[in-house]
Amino acid sequence: MSTPEKDKTRKFRAAKRMREIMTEYYIDAKSAVQTGRKVAWITSGGPVEPLIVMDVIPVYPENYGAMIGASHMGGDLCSKAEALGYSTDLCSYARADIACAIENGGPIGGLPRPDMLICCNNICGTVLKWYEIHARYFNVPLFIFDTPFCHTEFPEIARRYVRSQLDEYVSFLEGVCGRPFDLEKSREVGALSLQGQRLWQAVLDTAAHRPAPMTAFDAFFFLALIVTLRGTKTVVDFYQELLAEMNERIDRGIWAIPNERYRLLWDNLPVWYRLKWLSETFEAHDACLVADTYTTAWCGSMKYIDENNFFDSMAEAYTRIYLNIGIDEMVKTIYTMIDKYEVDGMVMHSNRSCKPYSFGQYDIQKMIQEHKGIPCMVIESHMTDERSFSESQTATRIDAFMEMIKQKKG
């Protein structure tokens, strides 16, 4: 274990700033009624930029789900949802969030009431029913942004279909807000969104350095801003600051895992209520989780964005995100990451909550072992429901996996 002195230098300055930004953001959202602004609840992979253009405050039940998980409130809230009749097989974000809305509980005293709901199904199909439940419960308008699944390509017919929904989305926002959509501001927001994504990718890329200045556990924390406030200057300024801090760490030789010997890639959402335990368990093996497919997803489809026409190209970028593509495409992304970050093994979280993320993991595992020759391990859990986590089973798997890597690598 690290000494207090070491912990002090290893703490990120930017963490304090991020907490301030998130606090301000939630205060803004919770006082929206007083300030006359509107609040939209939106899915984590949904196109948020039009909301920023309209000065609507985006609120993310999924970000809130992560907060619930990290504060160990998931199990209780999931039980409440189960008592309301929701199945234990349902996503634990959905269960916890529905319970919070109905019970008026959860961290920070619950989320501010929505004026509208924006549901984009590029991340899963559960969100459709989840948001319909909220629409009925809060009796507010719901906009569904439907992104067809892209096995390998994005056909013209899909482009036209998704693009036409952007117009409908704008009309919907104009209707709810009662004012026109500002095209000039849309260009500014688009530019800031792209800039934010580029900076986030640059931050994650610093972990390609051996040893790495950050771990995936840090990325899980710093992710919140690119998810929630994408398209604002706050995000750009913050990630510039964070990137500078990462580079400074590299210059000064401050490493996330002081004796980094093994580099691992994480797949799927974090186990929010076990971040500290997992991070310490891997650190005890001198293993650094240098990258993950999850936080990369918020800059993974930048390649489809046309910087001169952000608005139109959003159709493709939002449709071809990591969870809305076939396994062949997913695996290509993973191969690139394995090479870029020079990883020795892959840790897959088979997450009973997130079916689209977990389905296919065993096939991906086989493909990786065949093509890249690196070992993969699987941890079984729910991202927010701590009742489904088995510590000793997980510890044995991690220890055995690390023993195997050590035997292989020496």
Add this chain to the structure above:
Amino acid sequence: MRTAGIDIGSITAKAAIMENGAVLGTRVIFTGYNVEIASRKVYDELLAELDMPGSAVEKIISTGYGRNSVPFAHKAMTEIICHGTGAHFLRNDIRTVIDVGGQDSKAMVVDGSGMVRDFVMNDKCAAGTGRFLEVMARALEVNLDDFGAQSLKAANASRISSICTVFAESEVISLISKGESRENIIAGIHDSVASRVYAMAQRIKASAPIMMTGGVAKNIGVVRALEKKFNTAIEVNEYAQVNGAIGAAVLAARL
């Protein structure tokens, strides 16, 4: 060089003492409530049996679920690596080890030098484990030690379709009430365990020669059912139950 391996499982605690590549002795006791006491007890009993002072053993590795609660061990390693090493020690051409213990089942692929190349464990479910068999033995009022022999007398194995221990138990009870013979039900239970374990082992491309270790390897019914699934003979060594402890003792010599 004398070394020891202590394997603390969920049901039994095992110890093995070795000297220069030969097994001097092994011992198995019930783990009970206190892991630390169990580890001390099984080791002391084995030392006494071998009439050997503790100081005669140079290095000790602990393994199994209680591996971190063995205060006198020099190092803790997982049972996955230990079973791989133990199986390789007992028969060096083994390529797959299937370990079915009290609370979990695992399969490991081992290379020519005894290194574990891949492994898989059962998910959070007791089906396909020794505990599943214990529950069923209780429901059928049969001594677990007789399970294997009884199932070999089955005319037609019953079909147990549920993979959940609790549901499977009620399925067994309904088979009993339908008048199905004990032997057939037990054979069905063994098929059910074998199916789970086989499906799991397929994930890591298990290949022959296969060795089965762990307490459940003592059950001839499960072994035969697995042989049918894999369509090959499965090696069960006299040391099957203490294989993890032997592997730990082999590894201790490398410390």
